[in-house]
Amino acid sequence: MTVDGRVRIYQLKYFPEGFPGSYQGRRAGIKRSFKKALEHDPDDWVLVVPCALTLSERAYVQDLGAGAERPRIRVLDRAWLDDKLALHADLESSCVRDDLREAARDYRAELAFLAGGTDDIAQRVGALGRRIDRLDLHWSIDVAYRNGAVVQTLRPKHPRAQQVSPIYFTVRGHFKDADPGLTAAVRRVVGFGTAEELILPASAIQELSVHGPEWLRIDGENAEVRMEPLSPAPGQGQSVELVFLDGSGAVRSVHEGTVRAMGKGQLGSSLDLAFTGLRLTFCHADDASVPTAASCAVDLTGLSCPDALQALDIYGQVMEGSAFRLRLNGEELAAGTFPGRVSPRRTVNGLRGSG
CATH class of the missing domain: 4.10.800 (Invariant Chain; Chain I)
Structure with a gap:
């Protein structure tokens, strides 16, 4: 090396x-x-x-x-x-697996009477949790018992877990009769990698399979799939500059903002931007024949009058289909014209909405 x-x-x-x-x-x-x-x-x-x-x-x-x-x-x-090894006990545990007797003892403890009440619960759940942590160097499972159901949450143990030990989920759903909002959300998240939570109800799941470490087995029957964006998101915090142009190409206004997230999906890429009182999301398809989509969400809650007017100015120019240039960290990233065909759902006095 x-x-x-x-x-x-x-x-x-x-x-x-x-x-x-x-x-x-x-x-x-x-x-x-x-x-x-x-x-x-x-x-x-x-x-x-x-x-x-x-x-x-x-x-x-x-x-x-x-x-x-x-x-x-x-x-x-x-x-x-x-x-x-003292600093990385999980590494030793993953290599030394001849401890089935101890594992069985931990498991039997879960079936005990819990005569000690909540103290016993903490001790025995902690023992099982430590056992779960030793299953893998890169991933663990957080377990919760809620209203008669066991909830298992896959958790990366370090920021590069998905790179060194990738886990692939194959989800096959039927969205023919699904809510149009759910269908649109699936297209954004799966197709363009937008940074938003996606919840697929069990009624929409036809098949779920998981490919990853040998110990990871998930029964896809009656399963709800919840996808959450990475935190921090790729590109988060980078500076952007949105420049609106008039008909002759002269600068009409310039607005500074930050990147909320950059994403990549099966159909193309996404760029989620934040300005004071406004959020702007682009979905750019890999297929050159498909036009880039843009959505705009406004929230004026608690803003000063100048900030609110600036947010509405951006929103208005997006709705008008204005020409624009977009710079990322001082370098030109994109240029074009907003579609200008967005159904407005504005946020005024605390009512959230998007267009």
């Missing part, structure tokens, strides 16, 4: 008992690995072994590079590994 321009090679040797002089084959194997690594001209060569090195063993490794300035030789032994 290369770190800050330096080539670093890690050599892993599973020698739990070490490599004393009586184990000549092990020492010879280390030496062969070191010579092989020299072919790549590394800056650092690091031997990793799960044992506590003796002075003799450490000296043997250091002497491999005697008389040479490069590579720098280091050893990471049992003490270093123990320190790292």
